[in-house]
Amino acid sequence: MMKFGNPERFEISAQWLRDAEPRELLPKDFGWSMGELKIVVGGVSLTDHQIHGEQKDAIRWYLGPVIAWLIREWKWLMHEEAYAWPTRPADSSAITVSADLQRFIASEYRPDREIYKTIREWWARHALHSADPSALYPDVFIRRVEDNVEISWLDQQPDFPPDGFELKLKPGTALLPVEDVAEPLWNFLKWAVKTAPALEKEDKHQVAILKSKLTDVKGLAAAELEAAHFANEAIRSVIENARKASHWVPNRRVLPDAPVIAEFDTPALMFGGLNVNFGEQDILRLFDLLVQHRVGGESDGLKSLVSSPSIYEFIQPYAHGYELAYAVRESLGIDHQTAFVDIHQIVYDLGIKIHSEALDTASVRGVAIAGAGLSPAILINEKNKFNASKGGRRFTLAHELCHILFDRSSAKRLSHVSGPWASIRVEKRANAFAAMFLATPHALSKALTGAELSGQMKNLSERFGIGIIALREHMHNLDLISDEEFQQGGGWRH
C-alpha cells in the first residue's frame, strides 16, 4: 500500500490490484481502476470491515470514481463550510446533512423539494458516498470549518453490501489542521494519476482526462479557491469592494504544494462560513472593525491565558466551558466565593477593546476578533435582544472573552460572529464559560437563603449581574435548581 499522511491525524493509503476478469467484462468507466483504499482518522481506521468472516482494513473496489470525485469537488471539499439551506446545525456535517436529507426527502411540499435539491447538491460536494454509490466505503463527510478541516462519519452500512460484509466503525468527528488533510489527499491524487494502470486506449484516455483536470485544479487562483468559502455571494462581493476601497492586503496563506488556502484572509474567515443575510452596512462596519484593529498586538496578560483546547474533547461542551472558566478565574486571582465579577474591567485590563454598536442584523449577539496581526476587540450588538439589559451585556462580554481565549484556529487567529447559526458546540462552551466565569456554585450557594427560590432570583440576578433566564439555566446545570423547579419556572435552553 502507498501511504499518504499521518495515521494519528489523517492517512489515506491505496494500491492498485490486477483484476482477474477480462477487460470487456468490467465497467466501461474506471473498470481499469480496481484497487484497495484505506482511510485512518485520529488513529481510527474508517475502512475496517468484515467480509466472509475475515477482518480487513482496506476496501477493495474501483478507485477511479473516488479519484474523479476528489478532483471535481476539490475546491469545495477544502474550502466550503456553510450549509446552503436554513438548518439547525448539529455536531458535525455527517449528522446535520444526513438528518436534513431524511427530513426533506419525503416531503410533498414544493418549497421543501427545492430545499432537498440544495441539500443533495451540498451532499454531492462533501460526502464520499456521492463519489460512487455502488461502493462499500464508509459514510464520510469532508468540509472546511474556519481554518480547519472537519472529517465526520456515520456508522451506516452501505446500501447493497455483499453477503457477510459489515463496516466496523462508530460515528465520529475530527477537526484537523488544513495541512494534515489537504497534503495527503493531494499527494494521493498525484500518485493516482501518475501510476493508474490503464492499458487500453479508452482507459488511457480516461486517465489523461483525470490528469488534465488535476492540472486545472492546481492552477486555480487563490481568490477563486477562497471564493468557495463564501456561502453568500452578496457578502463576498461587498467584501471584494471594501478590500479594494481600503487597499486591504489579503493575509491569506496558500499551501506551497497543494491548491488550498490554509489560512483565509481575515474578512473571509469572519464572513465566509456564515449563510446569513447581512446587510451591506453591517458588513462594512465589521470590515471597518478589522481595519481599525489591524495595528497593535496583544498584552502579555492576554497571551498567557490563550490556548486552543479541542472542541471535540470527550466531555460535554458545557462541562468543558465550566472547567475553562475555573482555570481563567484562578489565573486572574478571582476567589471562588466572589459574587460580582467586574467583567468590563477584566476585559479592559487584558487590553481588549470593547465596541458597543447597533448593527442592523439583530441576530448577531457579539463579535470577537483577536490573533496574528490584529489587536483584540469585542463588539456588542445593541440591536440584539439579549444585550438590552446590563446583565445580558456582561454575559455577552464573558462569552466573547471565551472565544478570544479558546476558539482561535490553528493559525491562532479569531474572527468570530456569535449568533444562532454558529457552531453549536463552540457556542455552548462559550455560554457555559460565561455563566461560570460570572457565578461559581460556591458563591451562588453562599448567596442563597432558605426562602422560596423563585422569590430570590431577582436579587441573585442583580447581585451577580446575570440575566434571570441565563442564571436559572446555569443554576439548573449546577443542580442548584431541581428539574422540577426548573420546569415550573418555564424551562428554557440556549
Ligand SMILES: [Zn+2]
Ligand atoms: Zn459565540
